[in-house]
Amino acid sequence: MDQNDDIDVPVHFLCPISLQLMRDPVTVTTGITYDRDNIEKWLFEFNNATCPVTKQSLLDQTLTPNHTLLRLIQSWSTLNSSHGDFVRNNIPAPKPFLHKTQIAKLLADATKFPHLRTRCLKTLISIAVDAQRNQTLLESSGAVVEFLTSVIKSSELYTTEREEALSALHHLRLTESNSVKDILAKDGEFVDSLVLQVMKNGSYQSRGYATMSLKSISEVSDPTRLIATRPELLTEIVRVLQDRISAQASKAALKLMIEICPWGRNRIKAVEAGAVHVLIELLLDETEKRSCELVMMVLCQLCGCADGRAEFLKHGAGLAAVSKKILRVSHLVSDRAVRILSAICRFSGTGRVVQEMLLVGAVSKLCLVLQVEGSLKMKEKTREILKLHSRVWRNSSCIPLHLLSSYPS
Structure with a gap:
């Protein structure tokens, strides 16, 4: 079925990048709404730091769910359900909000049956991006944070599971949630895992997520922990800057260095990690x-x-x-x-x-x-x-x- 001939689709339901129907509308800081998959590819996979429509720089690359537009799309989907598979395949049906008992069961199943762990992680990510209320519910659940950190800390798990857990943790609005940051800042084993496992061996995306997590943790960390920063952490931060993973990851790495360097011998550690040369190269470009x-x-x-x-x-x-x-x-x-x-x-x-x-x-x-x-x-x-x-x-x-x-x- 050709959507232009048979279905009158409101223009604001289309993704500005690809002119396809939106499934998960999110708004960037310029006020333009995009489909999440498309804008995440634009920002993180293709390493663009501008709004595709306005061409303005996106200093803050936060993607805010557009719940009003999603409800309109879902209402339109219901009214046009008679058009058949095209509508059902392209528009997400309204999803009910979750309850704490559902999350508890999800975590219990993943803990009891290891083969369900990857599915659980993917479900947590979809829950977090689906609705603001769900996101808040996950943040308030210490069990969710504990489960995600246990996956990240485990050396026996496949890298893909660790990366899924990092992605889920990233979608819990770590930069805004002080309660989550406080929990993670006190977990030295978790921080070590981010540095020694993820930032050394992870994909570009997981290294970016780890850098953003560490930056958020540093904001609430006790000075004694900052003084005792491992040289390996500064080495990996410099490598993130050198690889230029994304504008968001680079800014997180720079802010992390600003938090760390004033303490103890951290300036020396950063210099020994090659930070000065990399910073000058960044400044030139x-x-x-x-x-x-x-x-x-x-x-x-x-x-x-x-x-x-x-x-x-x-x-x-x-x-x-x-x-x-x-x-x-x-x-x-x-x-x-x-x-x-x-x-x-x-x-x-x-x-x-x-x-x-x-x-x-x-x-x-x-x-x-x-x-x-x-x-x-x-x-x-x-x-x-x-x-x-x-x-x-x-x-x-x-x-x-x-x-x-x-x-x-």
């Missing part, structure tokens, strides 16, 4: 504002230690990449760039470094900072940098004449 800010924040933290500055200067494009971002992205990026240059000039300002800053335009950018509107604190730090090496820079032909008037005396 990144154009999205929030991503640039996160990269610069982590880079600024790492340049606060001698090892970080040494690795920064080993990269041939480090000074140029940081200088280029000044006054081009946001105040936060400019501020962190000035701080990085300040740390380099104060503690690592060799003759070669001072000359390179002239050649790549860093000194000219610093002079420009003094001419434009900005925070007094950033301008004061800029003056300190320029005064520090004024004998080399003040009369250099590399500084445009119209900027020399800004050079502090």
Whole structure:
């Protein structure tokens, strides 16, 4: 049956990406609604970070179920059921809300009969994405979280089961549910499993989910746990950034580093994991504002230690990449760039470094900072940098004449 000839389908029931009928409508932050399968492929499989219709960047890639549209589709499905298989095959029938007893039975069966475990995990995922009320019900059930973490922690299970469990846990709105985060933050074995099993050996998608889970857990973790961060965790975070799994996973990895690096020797561990080189490479390619800010924040933290500055200067494009971002992205990026240059000039300002800053335009950018509107604190730090090496820079032909008037005396 041809849908255009025989069935009058409302246009808002169609998926904007493929013009197919929606089965699970979800709305992105731009306000456009898509079918879940299609938009998840667009975002995560094809690694696009924009809204297909508006072309706007999706800084937050949360997919919110559009329950109103789903009810309209289901009502339309009921009214048009006389059209036969086409309607029944393409439109999901209304599903009743679940009860705690149903979830308890589902978990009991999966625990008692291991061969039902994969089916149980898939069912939990479908329950979580089906309705907001179901999602809340799963979150409130400690038994569900306990079951999922036990699957993830078990070394005897197939990788596919572990990945299904991670996907289910991800759909429990871990980023929003403090109760779930608190449970997981206290489970050291679970965190170790995420690092040593999933992030080392998992698929791109499962590594992305694990990174997002670890980022959420770090937000409620006790400082003593953050101080004792395993070097393997930072190695795997850096690998997620290097592999550029998705925009969402990269941002989660950067936020995780921002949480971890201030504690103990974690900056050194991150530097030893190769973070500085990877961050500079990201900075060279990144154009999205929030991503640039996160990269610069982590880079600024790492340049606060001698090892970080040494690795920064080993990269041939480090000074140029940081200088280029000044006054081009946001105040936060400019501020962190000035701080990085300040740390380099104060503690690592060799003759070669001072000359390179002239050649790549860093000194000219610093002079420009003094001419434009900005925070007094950033301008004061800029003056300190320029005064520090004024004998080399003040009369250099590399500084445009119209900027020399800004050079502090």
